[in-house]
Amino acid sequence: MMRFLLGATVMSAAVAALFFLRFFVRTRDRLFLMFAASFALLAIGWIAQAISRGSEGHPELYLIRLAAFVLIIIAIADKNRAARRNGSRK
Amino acid sequence: MAEAVYILCAVTCAACALLLFRGYSHSRARLLLWSALCFTGLTANNIVVFLDLVVFPQADLQVLRQVINLASMALLLYGLIWDSQP
């Protein structure tokens, strides 16, 4: 059951990453690129979880997830720094 | 260390969910609704993982957690597929 769930989740995250990548190509907005990388990392993390059968307490697993969410934090920070610096509507 | 990471992840997800819910209330773009729901689910997931680590690993909850993950991702995918074009 877990393997099925993990497999389906990995696939969803990978597809989501592809969508975000496509959005980046369409809009040239860095945020989408970083979201794409983030969801790709989530997918990788879930793959690692499926392979290792370890608990989430293991560094390999939580470091990957950490990387994924740090990317999102960076994406948000980047979006806000750009907005503040230019004082414009973009 | 692991606990801190999952708390950070939960906070980040919650922030994303909040920002997207707010954005949805402004723009009514449904993609934001689905994304917000996805991040809400991921927040819940990260919180439960944290509780699992702090209390004790319970194998039963693993399945539930992964169901939440899958449901969250499914909502996001639905939004990406159907609601990403005007």
Next chain:
Amino acid sequence: MADDPNELIPPDVLALIAGLDSVAQLEILLLLHREPSRQWTAEQVAGELRINPAAAAEQMNVLCDRQLLACDGGRSKQYHDAAHTPQVAAAIDQLTRLYNERRVTVITLVFTKPSDPLRSFADAFKIRRRDTRDG
């Protein structure tokens, strides 16, 4: 052509407006299109349109990304009107005319066009919302 308030805006022009976020971008595009061969710096444009030079630079970079303007890099960036297809050039000309004749209509369109979900997604992550539109 008489100024008929019921005259429909052509789809080309609507598509063009859809690629513009603000009146500043609109005016920058129209300004540079007026003299296609002339090179502008952000400061010159800012002086001409009486806007903040930093804001002008940012808007012109956006227009550059969208290939409405062409820019040569370097510290003092030079911008000029991009080499448009005849269709796009005609649309910009029409937009110029419409902006002169029906300014309020055009400005309203800039702000009330159906917003792009992707733009809304990205904008949702701006913690301080500066703009009043929903885009």
